[in-house]
Amino acid sequence: MMLTRVRRSLDELRQSETHLSLALSLAIGALVGLVTVAFILLTGRLAARMYPPGDAGWRRILVPVLGALSTGYLLYRFFPFARGSGIPQTKFALFINDGRISFRTVFGKFFCCSASLASGIALGREGPSVHIGAGLASVIARNAGLSKEQVKSLVPVGCSAALAAAFNTPIAAVLFSLEEIMGDLHASVLGTAVLASATSWMVLHLILGDDPLFHVSGYRLVHPVEFAVYAVLGVVGGLGSVAFVKLLLRLREVFAKFPKQSVWFQPVAGGLTVGLLGYFYPDVMGVGYSYVDKILNGDVVLKLVVLLAILKIVATAVCYASGNAGGIFGPSLFIGATMGAAVGSVAHSLFPAYTAGPGAYALVGMGTAFAAIVRTPLTSVIMIFEVTRDYTIIVPLMISNLIAYFISFRLQREPIYEALAHQDGVHLPTAEARAQAGRVRVSNAMRSVPAVLSPSTELAAAAAQWTDSSLEAWPVANGEGLCSMVRKVDLDNALSNGPPGTTLADLLKQLPEEPPTDLEFPHVHPDHSFSLALERMGSSGLNVLPVVSRANVRQLLGVVVLDDILDAYGLGARTIPYDS
Amino acid sequence: MTAKTESPLSGASFVRTFAAVALAILALFSIDTFLAKTERAESGVEAARFYAEGQHLLSQGKGAEAVERFRSALSVERDSQDYQLALGRALLAAGRSADAEVALNELLQQNPIGAATNLAMARVLAKEDKIEDAVFYYHRAIYGQWKEDAHANQLTARFELTDLLSRQNSKEALLAELLPLQNDAPPDIPTRKKLGHLFIDAGSPARAAATFRDILRTAPEDPEVHRGLGDAEFASGNYRTAQMEFLTALHLNTADREAQARLDLCDQVLELDPTQRGLSVEEQYQRSRKLVEQVMNDVTQCLGSAASGSAQELIKEVQDGRKKPVSAAGRHAAYEDNLGWADRLWQVRKTDCKQAIGVSEEPLALVLAMVGR
Numbered sequence: 001m002m003l004t005r006v007r008r009s010l011d012e013l014r015q016s017e018t019h020l021s022l023a024l025s026l027a028i029g030a031l032v033g034l035v036t037v038a039f040i041l042l043t044g045r046l047a048a049r050m051y052p053p054g055d056a057g058w059r060r061i062l063v064p065v066l067g068a069l070s071t072g073y074l075l076y077r078f079f080p081f082a083r084g085s086g087i088p089q090t091k092f093a094l095f096i097n098d099g100r101i102s103f104r105t106v107f108g109k110f111f112c113c114s115a116s117l118a119s120g121i122a123l124g125r126e127g128p129s130v131h132i133g134a135g136l137a138s139v140i141a142r143n144a145g146l147s148k149e150q151v152k153s154l155v156p157v158g159c160s161a162a163l164a165a166a167f168n169t170p171i172a173a174v175l176f177s178l179e180e181i182m183g184d185l186h187a188s189v190l191g192t193a194v195l196a197s198a199t200s201w202m203v204l205h206l207i208l209g210d211d212p213l214f215h216v217s218g219y220r221l222v223h224p225v226e227f228a229v230y231a232v233l234g235v236v237g238g239l240g241s242v243a244f245v246k247l248l249l250r251l252r253e254v255f256a257k258f259p260k261q262s263v264w265f266q267p268v269a270g271g272l273t274v275g276l277l278g279y280f281y282p283d284v285m286g287v288g289y290s291y292v293d294k295i296l297n298g299d300v301v302l303k304l305v306v307l308l309a310i311l312k313i314v315a316t317a318v319c320y321a322s323g324n325a326g327g328i329f330g331p332s333l334f335i336g337a338t339m340g341a342a343v344g345s346v347a348h349s350l351f352p353a354y355t356a357g358p359g360a361y362a363l364v365g366m367g368t369a370f371a372a373i374v375r376t377p378l379t380s381v382i383m384i385f386e387v388t389r390d391y392t393i394i395v396p397l398m399i400s401n402l403i404a405y406f407i408s409f410r411l412q413r414e415p416i417y418e419a420l421a422h423q424d425g426v427h428l429p430t431a432e433a434r435a436q437a438g439r440v441r442v443s444n445a446m447r448s449v450p451a452v453l454s455p456s457t458e459l460a461a462a463a464a465q466w467t468d469s470s471l472e473a474w475p476v477a478n479g480e481g482l483c484s485m486v487r488k489v490d491l492d493n494a495l496s497n498g499p500p501g502t503t504l505a506d507l508l509k510q511l512p513e514e515p516p517t518d519l520e521f522p523h524v525h526p527d528h529s530f531s532l533a534l535e536r537m538g539s540s541g542l543n544v545l546p547v548v549s550r551a552n553v554r555q556l557l558g559v560v561v562l563d564d565i566l567d568a569y570g571l572g573a574r575t576i577p578y579d580s
Numbered sequence: 581m582t583a584k585t586e587s588p589l590s591g592a593s594f595v596r597t598f599a600a601v602a603l604a605i606l607a608l609f610s611i612d613t614f615l616a617k618t619e620r621a622e623s624g625v626e627a628a629r630f631y632a633e634g635q636h637l638l639s640q641g642k643g644a645e646a647v648e649r650f651r652s653a654l655s656v657e658r659d660s661q662d663y664q665l666a667l668g669r670a671l672l673a674a675g676r677s678a679d680a681e682v683a684l685n686e687l688l689q690q691n692p693i694g695a696a697t698n699l700a701m702a703r704v705l706a707k708e709d710k711i712e713d714a715v716f717y718y719h720r721a722i723y724g725q726w727k728e729d730a731h732a733n734q735l736t737a738r739f740e741l742t743d744l745l746s747r748q749n750s751k752e753a754l755l756a757e758l759l760p761l762q763n764d765a766p767p768d769i770p771t772r773k774k775l776g777h778l779f780i781d782a783g784s785p786a787r788a789a790a791t792f793r794d795i796l797r798t799a800p801e802d803p804e805v806h807r808g809l810g811d812a813e814f815a816s817g818n819y820r821t822a823q824m825e826f827l828t829a830l831h832l833n834t835a836d837r838e839a840q841a842r843l844d845l846c847d848q849v850l851e852l853d854p855t856q857r858g859l860s861v862e863e864q865y866q867r868s869r870k871l872v873e874q875v876m877n878d879v880t881q882c883l884g885s886a887a888s889g890s891a892q893e894l895i896k897e898v899q900d901g902r903k904k905p906v907s908a909a910g911r912h913a914a915y916e917d918n919l920g921w922a923d924r925l926w927q928v929r930k931t932d933c934k935q936a937i938g939v940s941e942e943p944l945a946l947v948l949a950m951v952g953r
Contacts (some may be wrong), residue, residue: 027601034608034791041615048622143597207612290655298679299651549808 022148024154025192028140028200029161032133036165036200037207039110039132041451043125046118051278056379058161060120060282061275064186068271068324071112075325076264079108083326084320085123086131088421090159091181091428099138099152099231112325116267120285122274122315126166127327130181133162153189156181160193161200167329168211170201172383179376180417214289216296217389219360221396226355229347230364230396234403235339237365240339241332241372241404242411244313248328249419251321256423263323270319277311284311288334292366295341296388298359302345309338328416332373333366340365363388364397371401372408375415442533443526445564446547449556452477453486455505461493462486462504471561476504481554482546484508485521525550526557530565537562593878631663643673656861661687661694668700672707680704695724699737706744714744715753735765739774746781757783762787769799774879776808785815803832807839814842817950819849820856846944854915865911868918871951872898874944875925882933891928898925919951926952 052061075083082105093101113128137158141151156177165172174193178184221227255266278285295305316331344361363384371380381397414422421428452475453462466474466488473485486504494507522540524533524547536545543562549555634649650667657663664687671680682689684701691697702717718741726733738761745754758778772795779788789812795805810825826843829836850856852874854867876898883891898921906914926948930937937945 001781027605030605031601031608034605034612037612038608041612041619045615045619045622046628130936140597140601143600144594145597181710207609289653293655294651297651298682467871 006303021042021150021153022195022260024140024144024146025157025195026199028133028137028154028158029196030203031140032136032158032161032196033165033200033203034207035110035132035136036129037204039114040125040131040166040208042114043117046114047120051120051282051285052117057279060278060285061272064120064271064285065268065280066271066273067116068121068267068269068319068322069265071116071119071321071325072267073264074112075108075267075323078292079105079112082108082112082131082325083323084325084420085127085329085417086129086134086334087127087180087327088417088424088426088428090131090134091417092421092426093134093138094152094155094298095428096426099155100142101135101138101155103135103139104138106132109135109325116325117286119271120274120278121270121319121324121326122284122286122288122331123319123324123326124287124314124328124332125326125332126163126329128325129162129166130159130176130327131162133160134181137161153192156189157196158286161196164197164200165204167383167387168201168204169383169386170197170270170380172386173200174384175379176376180374187385191260210376214293214296214387216359216363219356219363219390220392223354225351226347227396227399229343229351229355229361230400232347232405233343233361233365234368234400235341235407237336237339237368237400238372238404238407238411240309240313240335241369241408244317244332244335244369245373245408245412245416245419247313248317248320248416249423251317252420252423255321255323264316266322267319267324268322270315270322270324273318274315277315281311282310283308284315285331288312289330292334292337292362295337295362296359298357300341300345300358300362301309302342302349305338305341305345309335309342312338326468328373329370332369335373336366336369337362338365339369346568360393360396363390363393364400367397368400368404372404373416375405375408377401377405402414440530440568441526442524442528442530442547442560445530446526446558446560447564447566448558450559451474452472452556453504454478455503455508457504459491459498459502459504459507460500463491463495466491470557470563473542473544475546475556475559476508477556481552482548482556483554485542485544486544487542523548523553524560533560534562564570587671623656627653627660627663630656631735634666636763638666638670638673641673643670643675646670647674661697663692665694665697665700668697668704672700672704677704677707681708686952693720693725695726695730695733695737697847698724699733699740711744711748715741718744718935731764735761737741738764740779746778749781751783754778755784758782758784758787762791764775768794769802769805773804773808776805776812780808780811780815785812788812789816803829803830803836803839806832807836807842810839810846812843814846819853819946820847822846823850845943845946849946850946852943853950854919854947861911861915863916865906865918868915868922869902871922871944871947872902872918875922875929876942878941879925879929879933882929882935888932891932894921894924894928897921920950923951 050067051060069450081089081102086109089100089105093099095432109128109132113125117123117125134155135158137154138151138380141154146154157183159177160173163176164170167173174190174197177193178190182189241395255269258266274285291308312331312334314427316328316335319326320328341358341362342356344358347355347361348357366387367380367384370383371377374380380401384397385391385394412419420429451465451467453465455476455478457465462474471488473487475482475485476484486508490507494502498507522536522542522545524536524545526547527550537543544559546556547558547560549557599919627776630649631654634646634653637643637646637649641761647667647670650663650670653663654660654667664683668680668684668687671677671683681701681704684697684704687697688701698717699721702714702721705711705714705717718737719736722741723733738757742754742757742761745757758775761775765775772791776788776791779785789809792805792809792812795802796809806829807826810822810829813819813825814822823843823846826839826846829839831845833839834927852867852871854864854871859867876895879891880887880895887895901917901921926945
């Protein structure tokens with residue numbers, strides 16, 4: 001009885017798209033949250049056993065090498081799509097593969113990344129979590145028999161849920177999914193992403209409790225002079241980030257040139273690098289958040305943080321380029337924190353009365369490096385706020401972010417995830433390309449206002465005033481402004497069949513489908529995109545649309561003609577049989 | 581917006597998917613709970629190990645290394661107030677009082693009435709010379725909530741506060757802290773000796789003398805108590821009694837240099853003091869002349885040619901007055917005049933001379949203080 005009722009409810013759910021999205025978002029949020037928590041705990045516990053602090057140094061070399069060797073083979077042999085960060089793979093699935101990520105990839109990502117990160121490979125856990133979350137969402141959606149579009153719409157939902165749990169940042173998780181994965185902050189999945197993110201975050205708190213990822217003292221701006229130091233941090237962060245990205249991409253090119261048969265063995269290079277560096281500086285190993293926590297609390301030795309920033313850049317670049325499983329999300333925060341701490345240390349020793357301690361700069365440095373490497377400035381600001389739950393440092397962070405972002409953009413045009421996809425022969429739709437498409441607006445092809453027809457004009461006179469015969473409609477305006485568009489075909493019909501002396505006003509009233517005069521007839525605004533104009537031309541069957549002001553829809557600004565749009569795309573003027 | 585989903589699979593498959601997700605959620609919840617519990621247990625052990633190492637290092641005076649350990653303990657168990665408090669103490673021991681203040685502030689925001697934290701904060705602020713704030717936190721420590729052995733801890737905090745006030749020479753505040761201690765402090769001799777000395781610092785030599793006399797009933801052979809009593813009597817201006825007590829202290833402990841120094845000072849005062857009882861008129865007169873002479877030397881040496889008009893007039897008046905012959909009958913009047921001049925000259929010394937009163941001037945200052953009274 002009960003089972004039947006549940007079945008019936010689920011069947012009803014299946015019929016309602018809105019309810020289904022909400023239910024699936026909740027289910028995905030809970031499941032992804034639980035899987036991510038398991039991922040974090042498993043990685044942490046394994047790491048504590050594999051290279052416990054204070055243990056023999058040789059172990060710090062052997063464990064990453066063995067970890068890289070074993071996961072390298074597994075990735076090569078069984079889970080080829082689980083290699084790397086997971087963010088480009090997720091975008092690939094979303095934009096190119098109809099949101100399809102196999103369960104095998106999810107499974108491989110989970111275990112290979114756990115083993116890899118636990119063995120000390122200097123990569124992060126957030127990228128893989130995002131891939132796992134997106135994969136689970138994809139698997140569930142496909143198994144539930146949803147359409148391709150629905151599967152695609154649930155992939156960013158899984159991403160949000162995963163990042164919310166992996167990084168304890170529910171808002172930044174949603175923003176990251178929209179800003180980086182979707183490349184559109186206005187994406188329609190916002191509501192479901194928020195729901196899944198919140199659910200996942202609740203799961204995280206239910207199991208691990210309420211604790212920010214990093215504990216930070218209450219830093220604040222000591223003196224306005226500090227803005228200059230934060231600007232310097234932006235420059236340093238931008239240059240350091242560019243160095244990291246360029247090194248990683250270059251090394252990846254080098255590894256790609258090695259024979260195909262060596263792919264399973266290549267990750268050992270990363271394991272050995274991190275092992276050798278970790279022998280002398282154990283903080284280079286793994287995600288490194290415990291060291292970041294120390295830095296954020298002002299536990300800074302200048303020489304050491306400078307050295308660790310360089311070593312982490314090298315270790316992460318080699319680990320990633322050689323094909324280990326893990327992301328660059330976490331390492332970018334480590335690199336940023338160490339760079340920030342270094343700048344802060346120098347500034348504080350030079351101007352102790354005007355600057356905060358190095359911890360404050362480490363905090364801003366984290367966001368700066370993240371904005372410059374991942375190129376998601378908005379996410380980085382919100383993320384730092386959520387990670388630390390400290391609002392006081394936001395303005396310096398924004399300044400520093402902006403400078404770092406600008407430098408990074410100037411010196412490395414292609415964002416890292418897109419560059420990584422390019423190296424794999426995949427051309428993802430870039431945010432820049434999408435923005436470029438959005439920039440082609442009606443105003444770019446708009447013609448000036450033609451001599452409008454008055455409603456009192458007789459049809460014969462109107463036909464005489466129809467100076468451009470290629471236009472299939474003409475604006476009709478009275479003293480209050482635009483009131484309608486009269487079609488050429490209707491005018492011609494009325495001229496041949498109607499009584500003499502008929503005016504345009506009579507014609508517009510006589511039309512079987514009277515175009516209402518409150519501007520519900522097809523029109524566009526100057527900031528509308530070409531695609532929307534084309535869509536409206538298609539639906540109205542006209543090759544011309546009036547362009548009206550947003551402030552006063554009766555104010556005619558001009559007209560946009562199909563040929564002009566095609567010209568703007570470089571296709572030249574052509575005649576299209578609209579009637580057909 | 582309602583639309584039928586274009587499902588290639590049957591409703592049964594849809595139900596099966598939801599059932600599988602529900603089962604997976606249940607299974608994962610169990611696994612996660614188990615993993616989290618294991619993590620907490622292991623982390624707790626790890627944190628406790630770091631904490632123990634930190635305490636050991638702190639007890640060895642290795643503050644900087646202790647900070648490392650406590651930070652590691654805290655990175656594992658962030659909510660532990662004990663670890664946070666230990667970190668604050670270690671930071672102070674490592675000389676990083678500003679960092680210690682930040683760490684303890686965080687802890688106080690969580691638990692403002694935590695007496696141990698307030699005490700640690702008071703120590704930090706005292707080290708930073710923020711005396712008013714330190715006193716505030718000492719009071720919060722004294723009246724706050726101690727986890728264990730509240731009475732002993734409160735006494736420790738109050739004694740630390742009295743030491744601070746004594747160093748700051750805040751006599752009234754010190755006396756206000758000492759009065760409750762008089763009743764609450766344990767009756768052991770070291771504590772009572774400490775109280776006696778603090779009463780002297782608080783400007784209450786009578787209470788100090790009473791305290792030391794009380795101790796002498798149970799420890800009559802304690803040289804430190806005799807010296808303390810001597811100090812109390814000395815502070816009261818009872819130089820003769822003080823001299824006796826210092827002599828007794830030296831008799832009981834000949835190596836007591838402090839008692840010797842005080843005794844010497846006593847001797848000098850008693851030798852110079854013209855107001856002592858039992859002196860003949862002639863002796864009083866001679867001592868008063870000597871006193872005027874010493875003060876005059878002191879003032880002229882100190883002021884030199886920079887003496888103001890009024891000071892020069894006074895010096896001339898004294899010099900002229902001293903030249904006048906004094907008959908035997910006029911000795912007492914001359915004694916009074918001498919005391920008056922000495923007092924006026926000393927006031928000039930105090931107001932016009934920029935140099936502080938030196939150790940060699942101490943007997944003179946003490947005698948003139950008595951004359952002034």
